[in-house]
Amino acid sequence: MPQPTPPDTRLFTVTADTLVAVDFTPRAPREPGPYRRLFALPGARAFTAGNLLARLPMGMFGVSAILMIAGSRGSYALAGAVTATGLAATAVVAPWTARLVDRFGQARVALPATLIAVLGSLALVLCVRQDAPDWTLFAAYAATATTPNTGGMSRARWAHLLKGRPDALHTANSFEQAADELCFMLGPVLAAVLCGTFFPEAGTLTGAVLLLTGVALFTAQRSTEPPAVRRAAGRAPLRAPGVRPLLLVCLATGGVFGSLEVVTIAFADAQGHRAAAGVVLALQAAGSCVAGLLYGAVRLSGPTWARLLWCLASMAALMTLTLLAAALTGSLLVLAGALLVAGMATAPTMVTTMALVQRHTPEGRLNEGMTLAVTGLLGGIACGSAAGGWAVEHVSATAGYGVPVTAALIAFTVAGTLLSFGSSNRLRDHRPHH
Numbered sequence: 001m002p003q004p005t006p007p008d009t010r011l012f013t014v015t016a017d018t019l020v021a022v023d024f025t026p027r028a029p030r031e032p033g034p035y036r037r038l039f040a041l042p043g044a045r046a047f048t049a050g051n052l053l054a055r056l057p058m059g060m061f062g063v064s065a066i067l068m069i070a071g072s073r074g075s076y077a078l079a080g081a082v083t084a085t086g087l088a089a090t091a092v093v094a095p096w097t098a099r100l101v102d103r104f105g106q107a108r109v110a111l112p113a114t115l116i117a118v119l120g121s122l123a124l125v126l127c128v129r130q131d132a133p134d135w136t137l138f139a140a141y142a143a144t145a146t147t148p149n150t151g152g153m154s155r156a157r158w159a160h161l162l163k164g165r166p167d168a169l170h171t172a173n174s175f176e177q178a179a180d181e182l183c184f185m186l187g188p189v190l191a192a193v194l195c196g197t198f199f200p201e202a203g204t205l206t207g208a209v210l211l212l213t214g215v216a217l218f219t220a221q222r223s224t225e226p227p228a229v230r231r232a233a234g235r236a237p238l239r240a241p242g243v244r245p246l247l248l249v250c251l252a253t254g255g256v257f258g259s260l261e262v263v264t265i266a267f268a269d270a271q272g273h274r275a276a277a278g279v280v281l282a283l284q285a286a287g288s289c290v291a292g293l294l295y296g297a298v299r300l301s302g303p304t305w306a307r308l309l310w311c312l313a314s315m316a317a318l319m320t321l322t323l324l325a326a327a328l329t330g331s332l333l334v335l336a337g338a339l340l341v342a343g344m345a346t347a348p349t350m351v352t353t354m355a356l357v358q359r360h361t362p363e364g365r366l367n368e369g370m371t372l373a374v375t376g377l378l379g380g381i382a383c384g385s386a387a388g389g390w391a392v393e394h395v396s397a398t399a400g401y402g403v404p405v406t407a408a409l410i411a412f413t414v415a416g417t418l419l420s421f422g423s424s425n426r427l428r429d430h431r432p433h434h
Contacts, residue, residue: 034171034297041161043224050221051154052179054114054214057207059187061144064203065124067195069137072128082137087382089145091375097148098371102364105228106156107219110148114215117147121208125201150215151180152370159358159366160226167299173355174296177347178289185285188278229364242360243369245418247376249308249353252414254380255407256319257346259388260284263400264339266392271332280336287343295348304359305419308352312415315345316408323401330398380407 032040039045062083069079100109120143127136158172191203219225261281268277300307318341325331325338354373361369384407391400 034168035175035293038168038171038175043221044161047157047218047221047224048154050214050217050219051150052183052214054150054211054218055154055179055183056187056190056214057211058147058150059184060191060203060207060210061121063188063191064195064207065141067192068125068128068200068204071195071200072131073134078134078137082141084382085138086141086144087378089142090147091378093145094147094149094371094375095368097146098152098367099365101148101153101367102229106148106153106225106367107222108228110150110153110215111219113146113148114212117144118208118212120144120146121204125204128201147211148215149367149371149374150218151176152367152374153218155354155358155370156226156366157224161224169358170300170351170355171296173358174292174347174351177351177354178292178296180350181285181289181292181343181347185282185289189282192278226366243357243372245414246353246357246360247372248414248418249312249411250373250376251380251383252407252411253312253315253349253353254377254382255384255387256315256380256404256411257377258381258384258386259391259400259403259407260319260322260339260384262385262388263392263397263403264335266388266400267326267335267397268332270397271330273332276332280332280339283336284339284343284346287340288346291344292347292351295351304352304356305415308349308356309412309415309419311345311349311352312408312412315342315349316405316412318342318345319401319405319408323398323405326398326401 039048065083065086066079069075069082073079097109097113100113120140123140123143124137126132127140155173155176158169158176162169162172191207194202194206264281264284265277268280321338322335322342325335329335354370357369357373358366384403387407388400388403391403
């Protein structure tokens with residue numbers, strides 16, 4: 001009677017002149033990667049899908065508004081002023097919206113705030129269609145400032161789910177930054193296609209539908225929602241040690257992004273390829289997206305502030321490549337390659353910055369703290385856009401690439417100075433608050 005073969009037995013046989021070995025030893029299961037482990041958490045895929053749907057319009061609204069207003073009123077100056085007003089209103093309103101989210105919960109605040117923002121978008125479309133006075137455009141677009149910080153709410157959920165697991169939280173933050181880059185890469189392209197293919201208001205209307213649908217799906221996932229904290233024990237994030245220095249870093253980093261966009265559009269226009277500017281900028285976002293995913297798969301060690309200094313130094317060095325590519329070659333194709341490489345420093349810098357913001361934000365104030373960081377970035381983007389535009393107007397598009405290099409150097413200098421002097425003891429406290 002044949003006996004069962006033990007699992008660790010190796011069988012040998014001969015076929016013609018070949019010896020064949022069969023190994024029945026069971027193979028150890030392959031350990032899942034960091035992203036597979038991340039999305040194996042219950043509810044993670046569901047809230048991420050809804051949040052990505054809600055986040056895509058963030059890259060659509062600005063471009064859609066400019067195309068819609070400029071197309072109907074024949075004035076890019078008016079379109080730019082309206083979108084700048086919305087940006088300024090967001091910088092004021094967003095931290096208050098985030099504070100309400102922390103106090104009363106994401107579902108109770110985010111959905112009503114989104115409804116107000118969507119009504120503002122619809123009012124803008126109506127004012128444009130009905131040829132209403134210019135001031136109504138400003139008022140309508142300012143109402144969209146209640147749009148909640150969807151990326152911040154998603155990061156708050158990861159911080160809640162991964163409490164006490166810093167490596168997994170690093171992976172989650174890296175994924176979120178890569179998702180930001182992907183949405184800001186695809187959003188403008190989608191807006192331009194919709195407005196150009198169908199009608200000028202198509203981009204704004206589609207963005208409003210995506211935003212409302214995405215937030216509704218996201219807030220419906222109650223099992224992963226962090227608990228509301230009605231009376232947070234900690235001080236306001238703006239007064240917490242370490243947060244204000246990070247806001248200065250965000251302000252300077254935003255200057256890199258804002259100036260890079262304006263200068264690249266001007267450079268492409270000077271080369272006679274203005275329509276290609278969006279594709280060139282999308283390459284920069286693509287480089288950042290890939291770098292963010294790779295950064296999240298790496299297990300890091302060492303002080304986070306020191307890591308931020310390395311990231312900022314890399315950003316300054318790689319941004320110099322864009323200046324050299326524009327000055328030495330004058331080729332848009334070479335510049336596109338330089339931007340792809342330069343973008344690889346963006347996501348690691350933002351991931352590390354947001355990790356420090358999370359660490360220094362008091363318990364129960366996480367949405368507010370991260371929204372303040374986004375507000376700092378928005379302020380820097382506005383300043384960078386103005387500085388880049390001035391450099392293009394008064395010097396040249398090529399010289400304009402000196403603005404993002406300067407902004408990156410300022411961010412590095414600010415971070416290094418703050419770490420070395422007055423705030424060093426508090427900034428080197430690496431005990432997580434969450």
